[in-house]
Amino acid sequence: GSGKTFTMMGTESNPGVNRRAIRELFDLCAASEESEFSLKVSMMEVYNEKIFDILAPRTGESLDIQG
DSSP states (O other), X not given: OOSHHHHHXXXXXXXXXXXXXXXXXXHHHHHOSSOXXXXXXXXXXXXXXXXXXXXXXXXXOOOOOOO
């Protein structure tokens, strides 16, 4: 592989893009004393020209693209 999973997820000692972005969002929310936040997350994977929701239970079926 070309290291895509490592780049996105990383390790505990060297977090990847996903983990750093989520940590930054939580830090920004925690730093705000005047606002309250509600976060919703979705994570999609494009594999062999098909789109999968990787936070949903695996069904083996790709998502439809709506336009």
